[in-house]
Amino acid sequence: xxxxxxxxxxxxxxxxxxxxxxxxxxxxxxxxxxxxxxxxxxxxxxxxxxxxxxxxxxxxxxxxxxxxxxxxxxxxxxxxxxxxxxxxxxxxxxxxxxxxxxxxxxxxxxxxxxxxxxxxxxxxxxxxxxxxxxxxxxxxxxxxxxxxxxxxxxxxxxxxxxxxxxxxxxxxxxxxxxxxxxxxxxxxxxxxxxxxxxxxxxxxxxxxxxxxxxxxxxxxxxxxxxxxxxxxxxxxxxxxxxxxxxxxxxxxxxxxxxxxxxxxxxx
Numbered sequence: 001x002x003x004x005x006x007x008x009x010x011x012x013x014x015x016x017x018x019x020x021x022x023x024x025x026x027x028x029x030x031x032x033x034x035x036x037x038x039x040x041x042x043x044x045x046x047x048x049x050x051x052x053x054x055x056x057x058x059x060x061x062x063x064x065x066x067x068x069x070x071x072x073x074x075x076x077x078x079x080x081x082x083x084x085x086x087x088x089x090x091x092x093x094x095x096x097x098x099x100x101x102x103x104x105x106x107x108x109x110x111x112x113x114x115x116x117x118x119x120x121x122x123x124x125x126x127x128x129x130x131x132x133x134x135x136x137x138x139x140x141x142x143x144x145x146x147x148x149x150x151x152x153x154x155x156x157x158x159x160x161x162x163x164x165x166x167x168x169x170x171x172x173x174x175x176x177x178x179x180x181x182x183x184x185x186x187x188x189x190x191x192x193x194x195x196x197x198x199x200x201x202x203x204x205x206x207x208x209x210x211x212x213x214x215x216x217x218x219x220x221x222x223x224x225x226x227x228x229x230x231x232x233x234x235x236x237x238x239x240x241x242x243x244x245x246x247x248x249x250x251x252x253x254x255x256x257x258x259x260x261x262x263x264x265x266x267x
Contacts, residue, residue: 001250005178005242009168009191013161013234014224015131018154021146022124023047034138038129039159045155047146049125056118067112070108073101133160133162159234166191166203167241169218178221179208181244189223191232192239201225201232201243 025047033046077097086093136157140146144153166189170178181187182205190199203225212219223240225232232238258265 001252003181003244003245005170005244007170007240009166009170009238009240011123011234011236011238012165012167012222013133013159014163015160015254016234017131017133017158019044019047019127019130019156019158020152020154021127021148022123023052024146024148025049025051027140027142027144027146029061030137030138030140030142034156035135036216037134038132038160039051040129040132042129043126044129045127047125049210050121052118052122052125056115059111059115059118063108063115066104066108066111068147070101070104073097073104077190084110127155129158131158131160133158148217154194160255161230161234162202163224164227164232164234165194165206165222165224166232166240167220168240169213169216169220170242172212172217172219173258175212175219177244178205178242179218180230182208182246186243186245188243189225190243191225192224192234192241195239201227202204 027045028048029046030044031046032042034036037043051253053054079087079092080094080097083089084091136159138154138156139153187205189205191201191203192199203223205221206224207222209220209221253267257267259267
């Protein structure tokens with residue numbers, strides 16, 4: 001006879017990401033269809049990159065100019081060093097050459113940072129999937145102007161569907177019993193879309209909330225469920241059956257035979 005705790009739960013995506021643009025521009029291409037399953041790193045959107053490519057090229061050209069000036073300044077410093085030793089030039093003239101070389105070294109470093117910044121902006125024009133999952137509804141079509149901002153409508157939302165989490169609540173009086181069995185190998189959690197049907201998935205307990213909800217007197221729990229065939233869907237309501245243990249030699253009677261009495265239930 002299984003010892004059960006039954007509840008109603010909600011399926012949650014283990015990971016959910018709102019994909020947003022990090023640079024502003026005209027959306028050139030959408031490289032997937034709504035509802036497609038995508039992999040992490042897959043290209044989803046392409047923003048017109050011509051402006052960012054030009055900025056990157058400009059930064060590279062400025063860096064090449066600064067490096068050439070630095071090489072010339074270092075050569076000038078090397079030529080003036082023996083002249084200083086022979087006192088053909090003053091110390092001040094030599095110090096000016098050294099200072100110029102050091103200043104140009106700093107300019108080159110700033111140019112390298114500018115090139116890196118331009119490269120990052122260019123890369124941001126190609127938007128990739130940060131996680132593996134299934135895409136939702138598209139908010140923008142090719143030709144629309146997208147704005148880089150933290151708020152507003154995301155381009156698309158990706159939810160991971162395998163595995164998924166199922167959150168459910170149990171009365172606080174059952175928490176002690178559940179914790180007594182939670183480390184037992186025989187304990188399992190079954191997911192049933194229909195209470196009268198068969199379990200379609202099975203998982204393990206992964207989370208017990210650290211507080212009891214005062215308004216309802218319940219404790220939130222979560223189980224992680226493998227969902228390779230996507231038999232359950234994020235946002236779906238499901239029935240949860242926690243099988244704490246199985247009693248091999250229990251004595252059972254029909255439920256209708258148990259009646260309430262003044263001294264408690266009787267058969």
